[in-house]
Amino acid sequence: xTSFAGNLTLxxxxxxxxxxxxxxxxxxxxxxxxxxxxGLLISSFLSFFILTYSHVVSDFSLLNVFQNSHTTxxxxxxxxxxxxxxxxxxxxxxxxxxxxxxxxxxxIDKKNSIFILKTLEIQALITFGxxxxxxxxxxxxxxxYPPPSNGLGFNPILQDPALAIHPPLLYIGYVGFSxxxxxxxxxxxxxxxxxxxxxxxxxxxVIAAWTFLTLGIALGSIWAYYELGWGGWWFWDPVENxxxxxxxxxxxxxHSLIIVEKRKSLKAWVLLLSILSFLLSVIGTFLVRSxxxxxxxxxxxxxSRGIYILAFIALLGSYSLILFKKKSGKYFNNYYFSFFSKxxxxxxxxxxxxxxxxxxxxxxxxxxxxxAFTGDKVSVGEPYYNSTVVPIILPAILIMGIGPLLAWGxxxxxxxxxxxxxxxxxxxxxxxxxxxxFKTDSILGIxxxxxxxxxxxxxxxxxxxxxxxSHSLGMLISHLGVGLxxxxxxxxxxxxxxxxxxxxxxxxVKIKNYNILFKEINEIKGPNYVAIRGSFFINDKKEKLITxxxxxxxxxxxxxxxxxxASIHTNLxxxxxxxxxxxNFNDGWVVRIYLNPLVVWIWIxxxxxxxxxxxxxxxNLKKLRF
Amino acid sequence: xxxxxxxxxxxxxxxVLSIFFYLLLIERNPSKIPSNxxxxxxxxxxxxxxxxxxxxxxxxxxxxxxxxxxxFATWCKPCRDEHDxxxxxxxxxxxxxxxxxxxxxxxxxxxxxxxxxNPYSDVLIDKNxxxxxxxxxxxxxxxxxxxxxxxxxxxxxxxxxxxxxxKIYALIEEAN
Numbered sequence: 001x002t003s004f005a006g007n008l009t010l011x012x013x014x015x016x017x018x019x020x021x022x023x024x025x026x027x028x029x030x031x032x033x034x035x036x037x038x039g040l041l042i043s044s045f046l047s048f049f050i051l052t053y054s055h056v057v058s059d060f061s062l063l064n065v066f067q068n069s070h071t072t073x074x075x076x077x078x079x080x081x082x083x084x085x086x087x088x089x090x091x092x093x094x095x096x097x098x099x100x101x102x103x104x105x106x107x108i109d110k111k112n113s114i115f116i117l118k119t120l121e122i123q124a125l126i127t128f129g130x131x132x133x134x135x136x137x138x139x140x141x142x143x144x145y146p147p148p149s150n151g152l153g154f155n156p157i158l159q160d161p162a163l164a165i166h167p168p169l170l171y172i173g174y175v176g177f178s179x180x181x182x183x184x185x186x187x188x189x190x191x192x193x194x195x196x197x198x199x200x201x202x203x204x205x206v207i208a209a210w211t212f213l214t215l216g217i218a219l220g221s222i223w224a225y226y227e228l229g230w231g232g233w234w235f236w237d238p239v240e241n242x243x244x245x246x247x248x249x250x251x252x253x254x255h256s257l258i259i260v261e262k263r264k265s266l267k268a269w270v271l272l273l274s275i276l277s278f279l280l281s282v283i284g285t286f287l288v289r290s291x292x293x294x295x296x297x298x299x300x301x302x303x304s305r306g307i308y309i310l311a312f313i314a315l316l317g318s319y320s321l322i323l324f325k326k327k328s329g330k331y332f333n334n335y336y337f338s339f340f341s342k343x344x345x346x347x348x349x350x351x352x353x354x355x356x357x358x359x360x361x362x363x364x365x366x367x368x369x370x371x372a373f374t375g376d377k378v379s380v381g382e383p384y385y386n387s388t389v390v391p392i393i394l395p396a397i398l399i400m401g402i403g404p405l406l407a408w409g410x411x412x413x414x415x416x417x418x419x420x421x422x423x424x425x426x427x428x429x430x431x432x433x434x435x436x437x438f439k440t441d442s443i444l445g446i447x448x449x450x451x452x453x454x455x456x457x458x459x460x461x462x463x464x465x466x467x468x469x470s471h472s473l474g475m476l477i478s479h480l481g482v483g484l485x486x487x488x489x490x491x492x493x494x495x496x497x498x499x500x501x502x503x504x505x506x507x508x509v510k511i512k513n514y515n516i517l518f519k520e521i522n523e524i525k526g527p528n529y530v531a532i533r534g535s536f537f538i539n540d541k542k543e544k545l546i547t548x549x550x551x552x553x554x555x556x557x558x559x560x561x562x563x564x565x566a567s568i569h570t571n572l573x574x575x576x577x578x579x580x581x582x583x584n585f586n587d588g589w590v591v592r593i594y595l596n597p598l599v600v601w602i603w604i605x606x607x608x609x610x611x612x613x614x615x616x617x618x619x620n621l622k623k624l625r626f
Numbered sequence: 627x628x629x630x631x632x633x634x635x636x637x638x639x640x641x642v643l644s645i646f647f648y649l650l651l652i653e654r655n656p657s658k659i660p661s662n663x664x665x666x667x668x669x670x671x672x673x674x675x676x677x678x679x680x681x682x683x684x685x686x687x688x689x690x691x692x693x694x695x696x697x698f699a700t701w702c703k704p705c706r707d708e709h710d711x712x713x714x715x716x717x718x719x720x721x722x723x724x725x726x727x728x729x730x731x732x733x734x735x736x737x738x739x740x741x742x743x744n745p746y747s748d749v750l751i752d753k754n755x756x757x758x759x760x761x762x763x764x765x766x767x768x769x770x771x772x773x774x775x776x777x778x779x780x781x782x783x784x785x786x787x788x789x790x791x792x793k794i795y796a797l798i799e800e801a802n
Contacts, residue, residue, distance in 0.1 A: 272635060321636035
């Protein structure tokens with residue numbers, strides 16, 4: 001019954017996506033288009049709802065529920081389990097896609113109807129592609145007979161609140177780029193660059209996609225930080241890269257759009273970036289889903305799925321990029337601008353972002369290229385990225401600090417210096433403070449601290465003296481967030497301290513200024529797991545108790561998995577991070593202790609970037625009178 | 627000039643995608659690990675035999691014959707799955723099969739071999755996994771083929787399936 005209803009809603013969605021394509025192509029009857037758009041939204045919502053409901057009530061007659069759920073699973077994870085597997089996550093993807101589709105439709109008025117209808121036409125094609133894929137190769141409504149009495153359970157490391165909302169946020173990001181993709185393709189097809197301000201429509205969608213992608217990546221990072229128990233928060237995993245690449249292009253796109261708006265330049269560049277951001281988002285999905293690369297995110301190895309997604313990407317990419325080659329000529333102009341101007345700084349940053357993106361792409365697919373040609377297997381990891389990405393990103397950060405101080409057009413260099421003087425002083429002051437506190441001689445550390453303080457002081461001062469709204473508040477807040485993020489990244493990567501030792505009860509160990517006492521170990525029972533939990537008493541130099549950390553080692557009997565739960569004490573200066581490893585009473589336990597300076601600023605920074613994005617989104621939607 | 631540059635994104639895109647297509651179409655296992663030992667001589671070892679309880683040195687085993695080395699354990703479910711195939715291989719002439727009993731309980735192994743049949747010419751005990759480390763074993767079951775000159779010719783990680791069985795069979799035929 002549920003299977004029938006689910007399949008029916010998917011078929012109805014397919015029908016509406018076709019009808020949306022036809023009605024918006026005909027461009028006659030706006031009512032007919034609106035029926036298709038709303039119908040598509042409702043039917044996709046229903047199919048998503050039906051699957052969620054089946055997961056919540058543990059309807060094991062559905063193969064998808066049987067494979068990914070269990071009656072003992074807490075409600076939150078029954079719901080997040082819906083998108084914790086390939087088939088269900090496709091439904092979520094489609095739901096977000098139809099939501100964006102609906103928002104695009106809501107923008108329609110007399111002046112822009114040709115452009116919006118063209119966009120909806122492309123969106124309908126994309127939606128159809130994903131629906132078709134889901135229905136035929138990844139159908140979540142497949143049944144199993146007779147229904148088993150219980151499910152196989154859900155990978156316990158995915159049972160986590162941060163990870164429960166991580167995929168929806170990422171999808172808003174990825175799918176948001178579908179809207180900008182469709183709009184860019186529509187702009188290219190219509191070829192009316194002068195008469196119609198298509199870039200104004202692009203902007204709120206780019207900001208939305210980019211903002212949510214930022215938050216999604218940050219949450220994934222937080223999860224990796226405390227759940228994987230490796231003491232770090234970014235591992236250059238292919239799938240992390242898959243989300244990072246569209247983010248980089250999105251960053252470039254976002255800033256180029258400002259130049260289009262203010263200086264009527266870089267139009268062709270914007271179109272290319274917005275096409276590539278979406279293509280990279282889908283290629284990212286492909287890398288994850290096809291099993292072509294192995295990672296924590298690989299759901300299921302099924303070549304037929306891979307072939308389908310790949311064929312779909314080939315179609316989308318070839319069409320849009322050839323269209324770009326043919327039609328973009330009209331969008332070029334020979335408007336040059338000076339290096340010392342706002343647009344100059346944005347353009348340079350743009351190029352650097354694209355270069356970083358290219359570098360990450362190369363690192364991600366290089367093992368695949370090499371294997372295709374020679375059959376050798378290599379893995380590209382942190383050393384590659386550290387030595388390639390970091391040197392490119394450092395100048396980008398420096399320029400990012402200067403950019404907002406510069407004016408549009410030409411400017412005297414001395415004036416710029418005068419403007420920058422207060423923040424130069426503030427930067428020197430804060431850098432010296434940091435320097436005295438951490439007593440570092442690491443060049444990377446010094447560079448990170450100076451650049452971070454530079455961005456922070458610039459934006460902080462601009463926020464404080466913002467009089468005539470010459471700067472957008474959203475931009476300043478986001479940039480401030482980036483500054484804090486840089487501080488956090490520098491602190492946690494350059495000054496991290498790590499201790500891996502074997503400890504028995506009552507053992508003591510010192511890390512920096514802290515004394516750590518292994519007090520006891522207990523067995524505990526959770527809703528769907530059993531665990532041993534260690535108690536570590538943390539004292540400072542004056543032997544004052546700061547906190548008790550309780551890392552756990554969990555066993556989930558249903559899926560037969562072990563997980564480690566790190567226990568973390570956070571303050572504004574550092575995280576104390578303890579992971580309990582293997583062991584027993586006689587030999588003791590392997591204990592890993594990390595002191596990670598400034599980590600919390602990474603999360604605060606990401607949150608500020610998100611907030612700034614939300615503010616900008618509101619302002620840019622207002623420009624469209626939405 | 628400008629026109630040609632515009633084609634560049636498309637060309638890069640086509641290149642990347644063709645590589646993906648190629649990798650999807652060839653039969654490949656992304657978790658497969660190639661061995662550095664291929665075409666090199668086998669790592670020497672010394673171990674106690676489960677059957678005779680005597681010390682065995684690797685040079686005793688490799689006596690100008692094709693050898694199949696199979697790392698297994700009773701606690702390993704995939705090992706049970708592949709056992710039938712190893713039994714079938716043991717009927718082959720010109721082939722000797724040796725089992726390396728990886729981190730296991732000897733009593734349990736004896737019962738296991740009685741129940742399921744013993745395809746091995748000898749079973750060597752690798753109590754602390756030292757032999758496995760020398761051979762670069764990634765996880766059990768794992769199977770190696772060593773030719774009559776003592777050179778490792780083939781390595782398979784994971785259980786022997788029907789497909790792998792055919793491959794191993796062909797390799798042994800070829801070597802004869």
